Amino acid sequence: MSNQWNSGIHDRELKQQICEIGRRIYQRGFAAANDGNISLRVGENAVLCTPTMICKGFMTPEDICAVDMDGNQIAGQRKRTSEILLHLTIMKHRPDVKAVVHCHPPHATAFSIAGEPIPQCVLLEVEIFMGEVPIAPYATPGTPEFAETVLPFLKATNTIILKNHGTVSFGKDVQDAYWKTEILDSYCRMLMLARQLGRIDYFTETETRELLELKQRLGFDDPRFHLEDCDLCANNLLRKGYQEKAPEPTAFPAPPSYPCRLRSNGQPAPDDAASEPDLEQLVQAITDQVMDALTQSAG
Template sequence: MAEGKYYSDFEAKKIICEIGKRMYNRGYVAANDGNISVKCGPNIIWCTPTGVSKGFMTPDMLVKMDLKGNVIYGKNKPSSEVKMHLRVYDENPKVNSVVHAHPPVATSFAIAGIQLDKAVLPEAVVLLGTVPVAHYATPGTEEVPDSVAPYCRDYNAVLLANHGALTWGSDAIEAYHRMESLEHYAQILMYTGKIINQSNELSCNQVSELIKIREKLGIESGGIPPCRIDEEKDVKEESNSIKDEAIKAIVAKVTEQVIKKLNL
């Protein structure tokens, strides 16, 4: 990335094409699905065109726009879902890149209307937090940006009901890596919740430590997944604490008596 906050035009187009190939090769998109955008100025973005496979894009296919949706440069039309990207930028000025894809497992959770909020994977707690489900909206319409707007500031990703997933970040790599993390997290929840049918969820103390790590990394959003109180462990810890205090009291009492006898 260029010095400062934004990508140059050259860098923006290069990284969009690279991310498009990665998404296509990983099976996060099929045919002409998905879209990517990157800021190259306070009010300017480069984005993917409509009707083009993300695995076969070239820089000359991309479209330059302002944040009001006006095309500045490009021979192709922008994706109809760029409205969703523009809304994310408007809601959260810290965002410099947005990625939309249809990763199979995460999209399956979106279709089922199940948010990703199990505290089972430390990396997911730190990098993603909770991933909510936005209500269903017809693709390409104003309903879509309206559906994601409530989540843009407090979360790092959102599932689109019966549609796919949307991630964003301070740069294109972070936005894309969150998409990878999202699908990885969804796969683990599928295996542990529906195939193995068992998981040891992290305790509240463990989640609290992970949130501290997240804060040290400068990640201010994501939400906190519900944690599980390990009652048996807490009872044991409380019991041990009581025993320790009792032992300390006994030792103090004996010590006091010994000192009195020695003084005699």
């Protein structure tokens, strides 16, 4: 029988991957001093994680700890991160998730502090790779209550902003989880720069629907594929997850209203004026841009 997991808690190469992501988040200013934590699930009941009170930019494989799915430490010379419950909560409720990255990227964290929702329908890469990014309510870090703040949003996103704290992103491996953080912080920086210039321009309804069709063709899921009672750009897909009032935009203009009209096969319906040849050309052009962006990010 095939094993869906990696080779286990003593795999030095996997520990080295965690250390490499730690260096990246430190070098990019996503984790100052001892901030941030990273985890990688390597067994049915085994998760590698970073230790507490260590700079993520200078870790070695010997520093990496291991815990079971209840947070009990099962290996490692150093004490495991105090925020491991957040990671384990995500993994328990999303079996597809193998890695979690939590850190404090400055531009995204600024949105966290301000309680400003992340605008949708603005940038291609964000629509393709992320979609809506919710803001989980504040709770004291390291507590069970803190870990539970992300629960209402887990089924519909792979990236969450933590109110007055930072971000958490997750995926199939540590690099995938990290990339989502990098995309988010880069986008937040662009939004701030655009705001200084005076405004942001949203995609038109036709452009938005064509991007969603491209997203589906590339194999990425999105809650907007499955809902009819929603607005494509209004950050309302996850509104039911907010126990209190959902965050409202104050720094940016309200997005345009595009209802989620879907075809019977689940694909977003394009504008009636869009012809199929034009759509094919647009899909190819956007695909080329996405692939270029991935190549540059990997480099």
